[in-house]
Each structure stands twice: as structure tokens, then as C-alpha cells.
Amino acid sequence: MPWTPKTTTPVLTKRIPCAPHGDPKNRHIVRYDEYVRTGGYEGLRKALTMAPDAVVAEVKDCGLRGRGGAGFPTGLKWTFLPKHDPANPQPRYLAINADESEPGTFKDRLLLDFDPHLLLEGIAIACYACRLTKAYIYIRGEYHHQAMVLEEAIKEAYAHGVFGPQGLLSGASNAGGEKWSVECHVHRGAGAYICGEETALLESLEGKRGWPRIKPPFPAVKGLFGRPTIINNVETLAHLPSIIENGKQWFLNQGVQGSAGTKLFGVSGHVNKPGLFEFDLGIPLSTLVNQYCGGMRHGKKFKGAIAGGISTGILGPDQFDAEMDFGIGPKYNVLGLGTACPTIFDEDTDMVVVARNLARFFKHESCGQCTPCREGSGWLYQLMTRIERGEGRTKDLDLALEISTSMGAMPGTTICGLADGNNWAVRTIINKYRDEFESRVRPTFVAVTVGAG
Numbered sequence: 001m002p003w004t005p006k007t008t009t010p011v012l013t014k015r016i017p018c019a020p021h022g023d024p025k026n027r028h029i030v031r032y033d034e035y036v037r038t039g040g041y042e043g044l045r046k047a048l049t050m051a052p053d054a055v056v057a058e059v060k061d062c063g064l065r066g067r068g069g070a071g072f073p074t075g076l077k078w079t080f081l082p083k084h085d086p087a088n089p090q091p092r093y094l095a096i097n098a099d100e101s102e103p104g105t106f107k108d109r110l111l112l113d114f115d116p117h118l119l120l121e122g123i124a125i126a127c128y129a130c131r132l133t134k135a136y137i138y139i140r141g142e143y144h145h146q147a148m149v150l151e152e153a154i155k156e157a158y159a160h161g162v163f164g165p166q167g168l169l170s171g172a173s174n175a176g177g178e179k180w181s182v183e184c185h186v187h188r189g190a191g192a193y194i195c196g197e198e199t200a201l202l203e204s205l206e207g208k209r210g211w212p213r214i215k216p217p218f219p220a221v222k223g224l225f226g227r228p229t230i231i232n233n234v235e236t237l238a239h240l241p242s243i244i245e246n247g248k249q250w251f252l253n254q255g256v257q258g259s260a261g262t263k264l265f266g267v268s269g270h271v272n273k274p275g276l277f278e279f280d281l282g283i284p285l286s287t288l289v290n291q292y293c294g295g296m297r298h299g300k301k302f303k304g305a306i307a308g309g310i311s312t313g314i315l316g317p318d319q320f321d322a323e324m325d326f327g328i329g330p331k332y333n334v335l336g337l338g339t340a341c342p343t344i345f346d347e348d349t350d351m352v353v354v355a356r357n358l359a360r361f362f363k364h365e366s367c368g369q370c371t372p373c374r375e376g377s378g379w380l381y382q383l384m385t386r387i388e389r390g391e392g393r394t395k396d397l398d399l400a401l402e403i404s405t406s407m408g409a410m411p412g413t414t415i416c417g418l419a420d421g422n423n424w425a426v427r428t429i430i431n432k433y434r435d436e437f438e439s440r441v442r443p444t445f446v447a448v449t450v451g452a453g
């Protein structure tokens with residue numbers, strides 16, 4: 001049965017005409033006045049009439065899962081914070097992950113480029129609900145323009161009573177029963193992929209080298225500057241205003257079971273019209289490509305796709321119809337939905353070159369703290385390079401699989417998820433295109449002594 005969208009009007013991109021909803025050339029930055037004129041900050045106003053715990057409960061019950069890659073339930077994460085004590089108020093933080101360094105991922109960028117107040121409203125709601133005092137937007141260094149757009153929007157938000165001592169719409173006595181105010185800052189990164197990992201991000205925010213921290217303690221208990229901290233992705237937070245305004249059932253009605261809501265899908269690679277789209281979770285990849293991206297480039301055949309960022313692994317030639325939702329991992333033998341930004345490969349793609357390229361990425365981005373990741377990523381790159389040059393042996397394929405599996409299979413042997421991302425990327429590409437790899441390697445001969453006796 002052909003896929004039909006449940007959500008016919010965009011939620012996150014309603015102020016941003018983007019394919020297929022409008023002409024991308026007509027986009028402009030939505031300033032505070034236009035944002036408010038088109039219903040902006042209504043979600044925050046409603047949240048302020050609710051007790052903070054009720055806002056947390058609404059987010060928990062609506063089934064929102066993090067849009068940064070791991071898909072962790074947002075409301076549940078919020079409940080890990082220690083209880084706020086009004087008699088002894090202490091700093092607690094929100095760190096907004098706008099690092100967006102996953103190759104092929106360009107979804108948060110659209111929101112930052114054109115509708116910054118949607119994120120700011122989400123930030124204000126999260127801080128009100130979780131009793132957080134300061135928000136730091138950690139934005140990747142290359143997003144220079146987006147950082148300036150955000151700075152301007154934050155100034156507007158301060159001037160209009162969202163942030164600052166006279167902020168949260170100046171509700172001296174909101175339903176929290178306690179006057180609450182939030183400060184919001186932008187912090188620019190310096191271009192390291194690993195700083196998107198939440199604890200590396202915190203280290204970087206503290207002015208240190210972006211090295212992931214050993215967990216526990218988890219950031220909700222001991223995060224930024226040793227204080228309770230929530231880390232959420234830009235797109236996750238951008239969902240909050242409409243969830244609070246329309247209620248949990250409205251959100252649950254979108255998407256599919258276990259994957260509520262709409263999602264931004266950024267499609268790149270060998271398609272006629274690459275672009276960013278907002279659809280219900282659950283849209284088949286083939287529908288995205290054929291119906292909305294103008295089909296495969298030059299009418300070529302689909303060969304595979306990076307599922308949702310390079311760390312999630314590869315969808316094989318027979319997985320074009322994979323439903324893009326949080327159930328994709330076990331169903332199609334990939335790590336997960338990731339950022340839902342697939343890169344499409346056509347029949348002419350050399351998968352060995354793809355494997356060498358992605359292995360190089362992980363080797364370059366490994367922070368080097370953990371031996372399996374530091375050494376394994378280097379070995380995998382060497383093996384893939386050797387195979388690409390035609391100098392590999394069959395045993396190199398098995399060795400590559402053994403190394404990658406050892407990097408991901410034993411939880412606790414590495415500090416963060418980068419090593420497992422490397423594992424999924426290399427392992428799935430070898431397994432799903434084994435014939436192509438085999439045709440590039442020479443058989444491994446066993447030495448036999450001839451002529452004795």
C-alpha cells in the first residue's frame with residue numbers, strides 16, 4: 001500500500017517553506033514579530049500556566065524521542081534530574097546540542113538559519129519545566145552565519161521578556177509558584193565531530209579539550225561545571241512549543257507506534273533533488289527518494305544508503321523500502337535512525353571506496369582516549385585502504401570484521417559511542433556488499449611444504 005502522510009501541514013517547518021512545501025528561494029529569517037504574529041510563544045505561554053512537573057509529564061507521555069541521534073525519550077531524560085529545592089536554589093543547566101557534525105546531516109541548520117525563535121521557545125519551555133537557570137547553545141564552529149542569526153534572536157527574546165531577569169514573559173507568579181528566569185547564551189565550537197557527544201560538549205563548554213567523560217555520573221546529576229545538566233538536540237527542543245500547545249495526544253497521532261511525531265529528513269547523494277523534508281516518522285526511504293527527491297539521479301538503480309548519519313551503518317540494496325522510524329535498527333540491521341539524514345548511493349558507487357572514506361573519517365575524529373577506538377579506527381582505515389588498492393587478502397576482510405566487532409560489542413570498553421558508530425559503519429558495509437569486497441582481494445594462501453620425503 002502506498003505511504004500516505006498523516007500530518008499534512010508541517011509542524012517544525014511551517015514558517016520555513018522547504019521542499020516539498022514551497023520554494024526554497026523564498027525563505028527568510030523569521031524575526032520575533034513575525035514569529036509571534038504566526039502563533040509563536042503560545043506554547044510557552046501555555047506552559048507557564050501549568051506546573052513545571054505537569055510540563056515534564058506531558059513531554060514524557062507524548063512519546064517525544066531525542067532527534068540528535070540516540071532517540072532517547074526526552075521526558076524520561078528530564079526526570080533523571082535531582083529534585084529542585086526552592087529553599088536552596090542552585091545553578092542547573094540546559095546545553096543545547098547544535099554541533100551537527102554527523103556527515104550528511106543538515107537538519108538543525110535549517111531551523112537555526114530561518115526560524116531561531118522556535119528553538120528559543122523550546123529552550124524556555126525546557127528550562128521552565130526542569131527548573132534550569134541557564135541555557136548554552138553549543139553551535140558548531142562552521143555555523144558562523146547561524147550563530148549570528150541566533151545572537152540576534154536572543155537579543156529580541158531578552159527584549160520581549162523571554163530571557164533575563166524580566167523574562168519568561170515576565171510572569172512574576174507563574175504556575176511554578178516561584179518566579180523563574182533563564183539566561184541564554186551562544187557558545188561556538190571549533191569544528192571537532194567528537195564535541196557533538198554530549199559529555200565532550202560539556203568539556204568543550206567548560207573551555208577544555210573536547211574529550212568524552214566516563215559515565216556515570218550522568219550529566220543530569222553531574223554535568224556542566226559539576227551541576228545537573230540536560231543536553232538536548234535543537235530539533236528535539238523545537239518540537240516542544242507545538243507539543244505543549246496542542247497536547248500529547250496530538251503528537252502521538254503523528255508518526256507510528258514508538259516513533260511519534262514528525263521528523264526532519266535531509267536527503268543527499270545520488271538523487272535528482274536532494275533536500276530537507278518534514279514528514280511523519282515511518283516514511284519509507286523509497287517514498288522519500290522517488291516521490292519527493294525526484295527519484296534516483298539519471299534513473300540509475302538504488303544500491304544502498306547511509307541510514308541516518310555515518311555512525312548508523314548502511315542500508316543494503318534490498319532495503320530501499322526501509323521505514324524511517326526508531327524501529328529501523330533491529331529490522332534492517334543498522335544501528336538506528338540516527339539523525340534521519342540518509343545519503344543515497346546509486347549502482348555505480350564503489351562501496352569499497354565508501355568504506356575507506358568512512359573509515360578515514362572515524363580514524364580522524366577518534367579522540368584517542370580509548371585503546372579499542374584509537375587503535376581499531378587506525379587499523380580499519382589501513383585495511384580498507386589496502387583493499388581499495390587491490391593489495392588486500394581475504395583474511396583482511398575477516399580481520400576488519402573482527403576488529404570492528406570488538407570495538408562495538410563490549411559495552412564499557414570505550415567511553416563514548418564513536419567506536420560503536422565506526423563498528424556499525426564498517427561491519428554493515430562489508431557484510432552487505434561482501435561480494436564486492438571479495439572481488440577486490442586476493443585469496444589467502446596457506447603455505448604447504450612440497451616434496452619432502
Ligand SMILES: Cc1cc2nc3c(=O)[nH]c(=O)nc-3n(C[C@H](O)[C@H](O)[C@H](O)COP(=O)(O)O)c2cc1C
Pocket residue numbers: 065066067068069070071072074097098099100101102193194195196197198199231232233234236237416417418
Ligand atoms: C560521536 C558522537 C557525536 C554526536 N554528535 C551529535 C551532534 O552533532 N548533535 C546532536 O544533537 N547529538 C549528537 N550526538 C548525540 C549526543 O551525545 C546526545 O545523545 C544528544 O545530543 C542528546 O539530545 P537528544 O536526546 O535531544 O537527541 C553525538 C553522539 C556521539 C557519540
Ligand code: SF4
Pocket residue numbers: 194211212365366367368369370371373374414415416417418419
Ligand atoms: S570511544 Fe573513541 S572517541 Fe569516544 S572517548 Fe573513546 S577514543 Fe574518544
